[in-house]
Amino acid sequence: MTDFTLSKGADGVAVVTWDVPGRPLNVLTLDSLRELDEAVAEALADEAVKGIVITSGKADFAAGMDLKVLASMKEAGGESPAASVFDGIMQMHHVLRRIERAGMDPKTLKGGKPVAAALPGTALGIGLEIPLACHRIFAAENPKAKIGLPEIQVGIFPGAGGTTRLVRKLGVMAAAPLLLEAKLNDPARAKSMGVIDEVVADPLEAAKAWVLQATEADTVKPWDRKDYKMPGGAPYHPAGFMTFTGASAMINGRTAGAYPAPKALLKAVYEGALVPFDTALRIEARHFTSVLLNPSSSAMIRSLFINKGALEKGANRPEAPDQSVRKLGVIGAGMMGAGIAYVAANAGIEVVLIDADAASAERGKAHAEGILDKGIKRRKVTEEKKAEVLGRITPGADYAQLAGCDLVVEAVFEDPAVKAEVTAKVLAAVGEDCIFATNTSTLPITELAKASDRPGDFIGIHFFSPVDKMMLVEIIKGEATGDRAVAKALDFVRQIRKTPIVVNDARFFYANRCIIPYINEGIRMVAEGIAPALIENAAKQAGMPVGPLQLVDETSIDLGVKIAKATRAALGEAYPDEAVDEVLFAMAERGRLGRKAGAGFYAYDDKGQRIGLWDELERAYPRAAEQPELAEVRDRLLYVQALEAVRAFEAGVLTDIREGDVGAILGWGFAPWSGGPFSWLDILGAGAAVERASALEAAHGARFAVPDLLRDLAEGGGSFYGRWGGGEAAQAA
Ligand code: NAD
Numbered sequence: 001m002t003d004f005t006l007s008k009g010a011d012g013v014a015v016v017t018w019d020v021p022g023r024p025l026n027v028l029t030l031d032s033l034r035e036l037d038e039a040v041a042e043a044l045a046d047e048a049v050k051g052i053v054i055t056s057g058k059a060d061f062a063a064g065m066d067l068k069v070l071a072s073m074k075e076a077g078g079e080s081p082a083a084s085v086f087d088g089i090m091q092m093h094h095v096l097r098r099i100e101r102a103g104m105d106p107k108t109l110k111g112g113k114p115v116a117a118a119l120p121g122t123a124l125g126i127g128l129e130i131p132l133a134c135h136r137i138f139a140a141e142n143p144k145a146k147i148g149l150p151e152i153q154v155g156i157f158p159g160a161g162g163t164t165r166l167v168r169k170l171g172v173m174a175a176a177p178l179l180l181e182a183k184l185n186d187p188a189r190a191k192s193m194g195v196i197d198e199v200v201a202d203p204l205e206a207a208k209a210w211v212l213q214a215t216e217a218d219t220v221k222p223w224d225r226k227d228y229k230m231p232g233g234a235p236y237h238p239a240g241f242m243t244f245t246g247a248s249a250m251i252n253g254r255t256a257g258a259y260p261a262p263k264a265l266l267k268a269v270y271e272g273a274l275v276p277f278d279t280a281l282r283i284e285a286r287h288f289t290s291v292l293l294n295p296s297s298s299a300m301i302r303s304l305f306i307n308k309g310a311l312e313k314g315a316n317r318p319e320a321p322d323q324s325v326r327k328l329g330v331i332g333a334g335m336m337g338a339g340i341a342y343v344a345a346n347a348g349i350e351v352v353l354i355d356a357d358a359a360s361a362e363r364g365k366a367h368a369e370g371i372l373d374k375g376i377k378r379r380k381v382t383e384e385k386k387a388e389v390l391g392r393i394t395p396g397a398d399y400a401q402l403a404g405c406d407l408v409v410e411a412v413f414e415d416p417a418v419k420a421e422v423t424a425k426v427l428a429a430v431g432e433d434c435i436f437a438t439n440t441s442t443l444p445i446t447e448l449a450k451a452s453d454r455p456g457d458f459i460g461i462h463f464f465s466p467v468d469k470m471m472l473v474e475i476i477k478g479e480a481t482g483d484r485a486v487a488k489a490l491d492f493v494r495q496i497r498k499t500p501i502v503v504n505d506a507r508f509f510y511a512n513r514c515i516i517p518y519i520n521e522g523i524r525m526v527a528e529g530i531a532p533a534l535i536e537n538a539a540k541q542a543g544m545p546v547g548p549l550q551l552v553d554e555t556s557i558d559l560g561v562k563i564a565k566a567t568r569a570a571l572g573e574a575y576p577d578e579a580v581d582e583v584l585f586a587m588a589e590r591g592r593l594g595r596k597a598g599a600g601f602y603a604y605d606d607k608g609q610r611i612g613l614w615d616e617l618e619r620a621y622p623r624a625a626e627q628p629e630l631a632e633v634r635d636r637l638l639y640v641q642a643l644e645a646v647r648a649f650e651a652g653v654l655t656d657i658r659e660g661d662v663g664a665i666l667g668w669g670f671a672p673w674s675g676g677p678f679s680w681l682d683i684l685g686a687g688a689a690v691e692r693a694s695a696l697e698a699a700h701g702a703r704f705a706v707p708d709l710l711r712d713l714a715e716g717g718g719s720f721y722g723r724w725g726g727g728e729a730a731q732a733a
Contacts, residue, residue, distance in 0.1 A: 003032035006039040012050035013208045014043035019057030026062040037095040044103040051211025055118040062127025089285040092160045096133040114214035116207035121145040129162035137196040138203035139187035148184035155300030157265040159288030164280045168223045171231030172243045223277045258543035259673045260294045295683045299675025307658040320487035329405040332412035333364025339467025342368035345392040347496045353395045361395035399429040411439040420451035435488040437461040445478035445505045456482035472666035475502045501659035511667035517640045520580045522548025529624030538633035543671030553600035642677035650709040655729040678720040686714035
């Protein structure tokens with residue numbers, strides 16, 4: 001045994017300790033599940049053992065299942081992956097059920113030994129499903145610990161009995177947010193919700209004491225008793241009926257039907273609630289199998305777990321010594337600069353925050369204070385933490401304060417002249433080892449780097465707004481940018497615990513290059529007389545978190561106008577978006593600048609809440625007699641983004657499709673169920689995608705023209721991940 005060890009004490013308590021060698025956190029594999037099974041079986045068979053405690057040798061209990069295991073179960077099945085997956089899941093059920101039954105006679109419910117779980121810290125996924133199979137769960141008084149079932153976030157659901165057990169323990173109403181929204185709680189809150197049973201200073205000792213005094217009745221789970229009633233009522237009970245109707249509506253409201261996992265989860269819960277426990281586990285396994293076999297879950301796991309993790313660990317980091325940032329300079333204490341200062345200080349980095357005058361710099365620091373105050377209100381931040389973070393931010397207007405900074409990020413006005421002046425002033429104040437970064441969203445890095453006498457140490461670090469919430473950071477290499485600058489940017493992003501992608505310099509880099517066509521397609525459809533509600537709903541049903549019209553309201557219509565004018569000036573005759581601009585400019589002229597103006601494509605109430613699409617819109621752009629099918633609108637909105645992503649890859653702006661997919665989901669919310677634009681095209685198949693894009697091109701124009709790269713894939717019968725899934729660049733292929 002390597003991951004689980006069994007030790008039997010003289011007091012009659014057998015302790016099964018989970019401690020995966022060489023890893024900071026415990027994760028479960030199929031081999032280690034077997035070890036757990038054997039350890040528990042040995043303890044149960046030993047007459048000297050009165051009770052069992054399952055615990056961890058690490059600071060945390062477990063981070064969950066090794067998700068690669070799920071993929072391997074599928075592959076192991078060869079021709080019949082479903083059977084292989086189902087058998088694998090049933091195997092897990094048997095192991096956990098053996099722990100839960102603990103050697104009892106299933107007929108008389110007698111003869112079982114008490115099994116308790118002792119959780120020193122975080123317990124996620126299977127790391128909570130195992131404790132849920134135990135008879136009592138003890139957790140440490142550790143407010144940093146997180147307890148919950150996050151599976152739904154990667155497109156699956158708790159499939160090792162967690163769904164069935166939690167619903168039977170708490171009832172559907174209380175279990176729903178934990179299962180469907182992946183709500184993680186600290187131990188105190190998890191106890192008050194009834195997920196765990198005790199929060200104590202020393203969970204191992206408390207668990208040992210409990211198993212020694214537990215009665216036979218304590219070893220029988222409520223759902224194994226004849227008189228078991230589901231808390232809140234089963235589906236055919238009036239209260240239960242209301243719950244299911246509500247939950248079904250809630251899921252459809254939130255996901256617009258785009259995600260397979262929440263639907264399958266609800267089916268497993270509903271059908272499972274009508275039958276005995278062991279049958280419910282089989283039902284759970286069936287639905288879990290169907291979710292695992294759906295290409296959406298593999299794509300989500302690949303992008304949001306495996307590849308996101310690889311990028312965060314520096315998959316594309318050049319060889320260079322550790323470049324962790326010790327002292328950060330931020331120039332421009334506006335919305336972005338203040339946000340960057342906050343996230344850096346929050347990660348423990350000393351920050352100097354400079355603006356044109358001291359009062360503006362102070363305002364930037366006050367912004368950080370505002371974020372921390374919100375955290376205090378939500379009990380996520382303590383007063384001490386707030387003081388500590390704010391203590392790391394030194395605001396001011398004197399560039400001499402930048403002495404000793406090893407990274408400076410500028411976030412001043414989007415104006416090349418202002419940026420050039422700031423660059424020169426910064427370089428005069430810092431040492432030779434300092435890397436200079438710009439947070440520009442539209443200006444070419446190579447051009448801006450001309451203001452530096454060290455263009456090799458000049459780089460783009462593009463944050464998204466709001467900085468404290470958005471997890472993606474786009475790192476942009478100018479033509480001269482050197483490896484140390486890239487390593488510095490990546491190490492900084494790792495310090496602030498965000499996810500990086502590294503791209504080459506080109507108009508709008510990667511994220512904005514794809515998101516602008518999405519917004520424009522939505523606006524273009526307004527001009528065509530397509531009902532705005534159809535546009536927004538088709539976007540939601542495609543899995544986009546925000547429709548294009550809502551998105552342009554959020555980012556502001558005047559910004560859209562500014563970008564359109566700049567693009568028009570750059571492209572001249574070739575500019576393709578006249579029809580879009582007509583709508584956009586007219587909105588701007590009417591002062592409908594979006595959410596910040598309380599008026600845009602949507603109408604807003606006094607408090608700034610969106611109340612619905614602006615009803616004049618259909619008068620200004622009368623509804624065409626013939627409205628397209630929803631699928632047509634949906635495809636226009638998705639293809640226009642995905643084809644642009646392919647072009648970015650083809651052109652070498654993007655050098656790794658993994659970054660293309662992870663960046664698309666985290667940067668602008670590209671249909672997360674699909675795993676990102678490249679995964680989406682792979683799910684469709686290159687041949688089908690070419691055919692559909694060609695039809696869209698014929699109907700709507702050249703922006704849907706099929707990129708050569710996609711056509712080549714279709715002709716060769718290949719897929720993006722089949723060819724470039726290991727991070728290879730298209731240009732090298
Ligand atoms: P902002 O107007 O809120 O802030 C700019 C700040 O820079 C102001 O506080 C201003 O006083 C200060 N400033 C201007 N000139 C200065 C100088 N010479 N020296 C010192 N300070 C100076 O703008 P913002 O939205 O925070 O954007 C800043 C940068 O970030 C821009 O380059 C923008 O393109 C980029 N960006 C913005 C977003 C966004 O969503 N707003 C997203 C990504 C990137």
